[in-house]
């Protein structure tokens with residue numbers, strides 16, 4: 001079976017002043033794949049999410065979505081080419097209900113696709129759809145962030161530290177939810193520090209350090225890799 005690359009990031013560079021937060025990072029992800037993106041604090045994970053989703057422009061390299069070069073498109077246009085992301089700190093419209101937030105995201109995403117009607121079910125928010133968002137707890141707000149991103153019908157979805165602060169039972173529900181989303185042919189790039197969570201979820205991890213990729217492969221091999229161990233444990 002030939003897998004289609006829905007995301008192709010090639011040699012991306014991003015600088016802040018004289019500091020290179022990303023220094024030639026490449027990444028290919030195929031339809032429905034779940035890839036872990038890991039590395040120590042400040043290695044460039046969120047910057048990569050911001051560059052691919054179009055929040056930041058890049059200073060070199062290219063980003064292709066579904067074969068289309070989107071390197072110079074702003075975030076709101078890239079959404080229409082099938083990329084979206086969640087945020088480490090969710091920022092829903094707090095005075096709106098859960099359903100209204102999802103509707104707004106669906107409008108923003110160009111009103112495409114069939115996910116709109118199923119996202120509340122997929123993210124376990126059906127019973128909360130009429131709740132004003134400010135009354136949701138942290139785990140529920142994170143699920144709403146996921147629902148809003150899904151409502152734009154992404155082919156590629158970055159999930160940025162969605163597991164942080166969740167208890168083991170909430171983490172297990174989240175893993176199940178993400179597996180369900182990948183079965184809808186959405187490619188997931190999961191940014192996470194929780195290695196156990198990633199081991200149960202991903203087929204492949206990419207490890208960044210100081211803006212460069214230092215490992216790509218199976219997580220079992222990653223935790224035995226000399227360079228990876230050095231980066232995480234200082235040797």
Ligand SMILES: Nc1ncnc2c1ncn2[C@@H]1O[C@H](COP(=O)(O)OP(=O)(O)OP(=O)(O)O)[C@@H](O)[C@H]1O
Pocket residue numbers: 016021039040041042043044045046047048
């Ligand atoms: N807007 C910005 N302006 C200046 N420096 C930035 C900016 N955004 C990120 N950086 C710097 O770029 C580097 C990479 O940051 P980034 O947030 O991508 O790391 P990260 O791997 O996501 O870290 P964490 O695991 O802590 O979330 C850091 O040194 C950070 O301070």
